[in-house]
Amino acid sequence: MRALLATLTFSFLLLPTTSDAATLRCGNNLVSDGASRSDVLLKCGEPMARESRTESVGEKTKQKTDESTTTTEHVVQKTIEEWTYNFGPQRLMQVAVFENGRLVDVRSGGYGR
Structure with missing residues (x-):
């Protein structure tokens, strides 16, 4: 019996871990990577707080020709x-992070109130 228990425990440790996909559970609803703000509002309701900022990010693009490769860089604006969401004192608060209107990350905060 101990050997079986040890084998099962070890087997669970070898299972592949899930990727860092953004997933937010709101009651019986689930929203994940790529969901729009309207999808999240529909499934989770209004958040307790909203913060917004704009970030400038440099992006490089490469173009190959027959003889050479040229790299150009331009600045892209991202709205973050x-x-x-505060789901009460029995659950951790959840922070949904959107880039240009699409869900890209979900972080846990402290316990709600």
């Missing part, structure tokens, strides 16, 4: 929004 963080929505905080």
